[in-house]
Amino acid sequence: xxxxxxxxxxxxxxxxxxxxxxxxxxxxxxxxxxxxxxxxxxxxxxxxxxxxxxxxxxxxxxxxxxxxxxxxxxxxxxxxxxxxxxxxxxxxxxxxxxxxxxxxxxxxxxxxxxxxxxxxxxxxxxxxxxxxxxxxxxxxxxxxxxxxxxxxxxxxxxxxxxxxxxxxxxxxxxxxxxxxxxxxxxxxxxxxxxxxxxxxxxxxxxxxxxxxxxxxxxxxxxxxxxxxxxxxxxxxxxxxxxxxxxxxxxxxxxxxxxxxxxxxxxxxxxxxxxxxxxxxxxxxxxxxxxxxxxxxxxxxxxxxxxxxxxxxxxxxxxxxxxxxxxxxxxxxxxxxxxxxxxxxxxxxxxxxxxxxxxxxxxxxxxxxxxxxxxxxxxxxxxxxxxxxxxxxxxxxxxxxxxxxxxxxxxxxxxxxxxxxxxxxx
Numbered sequence: 294x295x296x297x298x299x300x301x302x303x304x305x306x307x308x309x310x311x312x313x314x315x316x317x318x319x320x321x322x323x324x325x326x327x328x329x330x331x332x333x334x335x336x337x338x339x340x341x342x343x344x345x346x347x348x349x350x351x352x353x354x355x356x357x358x359x360x361x362x363x364x365x366x367x368x369x370x371x372x373x374x375x376x377x378x379x380x381x382x383x384x385x386x387x388x389x390x391x392x393x394x395x396x397x398x399x400x401x402x403x404x405x406x407x408x409x410x411x412x413x414x415x416x417x418x419x420x421x422x423x424x425x426x427x428x429x430x431x432x433x434x435x436x437x438x439x440x441x442x443x444x445x446x447x448x449x450x451x452x453x454x455x456x457x458x459x460x461x462x463x464x465x466x467x468x469x470x471x472x473x474x475x476x477x478x479x480x481x482x483x484x485x486x487x488x489x490x491x492x493x494x495x496x497x498x499x500x501x502x503x504x505x506x507x508x509x510x511x512x513x514x515x516x517x518x519x520x521x522x523x524x525x526x527x528x529x530x531x532x533x534x535x536x537x538x539x540x541x542x543x544x545x546x547x548x549x550x551x552x553x554x555x556x557x558x559x560x561x562x563x564x565x566x567x568x569x570x571x572x573x574x575x576x577x578x579x580x581x582x583x584x585x586x587x588x589x590x591x592x593x594x595x596x597x598x599x600x601x602x603x604x605x606x607x608x609x610x611x612x613x614x615x616x617x618x619x620x621x622x623x624x625x626x627x628x629x630x631x632x633x634x635x636x637x638x639x640x641x642x643x644x645x646x647x648x649x650x651x652x653x654x655x656x657x658x659x660x661x662x663x664x665x666x667x668x669x670x671x672x673x674x675x676x677x678x679x680x681x682x683x684x685x686x687x688x689x690x691x692x693x694x695x696x697x698x699x700x701x702x703x704x705x706x707x708x709x710x711x712x713x714x715x716x717x718x
Contacts, residue, residue, distance in 0.1 A: 473503025496557025
């Protein structure tokens with residue numbers, strides 16, 4: 294059997310770069326396929342070289358453009374600081390990279406790197422205009438864009454889609470209400486508290502996670518019933534700075550943000566008058582909290598990604614655990630905890646990168662989380678800040694969604710190719 298090599302490029306050597314590199318060694322075996330981590334870049338050459346040595350990457354490079362030219366990757370993973378997402382995705386599209394894996398958020402407001410200020414409505418308009426140019430470059434290069442929202446790829450969400458497919462056969466399958474949360478005590482990323490590099494705070498960078506499956510399941514619902522993806526049309530939100538205004542004695546177990554919000558709440562109304570409500574915050578003292586819940590016309594499904602009580606541990610002395618991180622952002626292993634072995638898998642990253650590899654191997658396959666997901670996510674997030682500036686009033690985004698940019702068949706998901714997680718009787 295002739296072996297085919299899939300070449301991977303990685304932009305970024307922080308937390309996201311680490312789990313990206315690790316994930317490729319965990320995807321399901323594929324006969325005759327070799328995955329090579331072929332190139333990496335970072336803000337500093339030294340970091341790229343150290344990362345390459347640690348993860349067995351073939352070469353470190355000084356720039357993204359140089360790496361694309363030299364490696365000619367099948368998959369370009371853009372998992373660096375948020376401000377570089379748009380430029381790197383554009384370069385990858387112009388280079389015709391077959392699959393571009395773009396971490397959230399897809400872009401940040403272009404005025405931030407330029408040192409400008411503007412109201413939220415202006416930031417929304419300019420951000421959507423900028424994202425349109427990025428997606429145009431991807432489309433022109435005939436690249437496939439995988440918007441890397443890992444919550445969409447967790448087994449629980451895949452299970453919900455399986456149930457929706459079955460329910461449609463019985464004239465059911467209406468998603469009525471969705472809710473979710475992503476929270477911990479402050480981001481890993483040094484740039485997080487700098488809007489010109491991160492684009493925003495907890496609303497922008499955490500609430501986006503449960504927002505992903507909420508948007509995806511409504512897309513799936515409409516695709517399954519034959520009417521087409523159901524899109525978001527109105528947004529109400531709050532974005533607050535809580536820890537900044539508390540005494541220093543309240544800061545001990547958190548990373549207090551000075552320049553971005555540490556609490557975000559988003560309420561999304563879809564064109565069929567159903568609702569999703571998601572939260573993101575930096576106020577979880579007990580480590581990461583990733584949860585998602587769906588109420589349909591035939592069932593209720595709760596997904597507890599992390600923590601999850603599948604495993605329970607009691608340690609009288611935390612030192613016994615050495616340097617083991619029992620689950621993400623858990624500040625101490627001492628006492629009772631709920632460890633999350635292989636949380637790279639439980640958070641959806643392995644399924645996500647497996648989709649990217651399959652898209653590189655199969656010409657007729659499109660990412661489950663693609664350009665439409667990136668577009669609708671950005672519209673909701675930017676309108677959320679506009680709503681927050683207006684004390685939570687609903688902001689209409691239909692000009693971007695139901696009346697806005699059009700997406701081709703290969704830019705929307707095919708739920709029948711998401712993959713099955715349940716056994717059959």
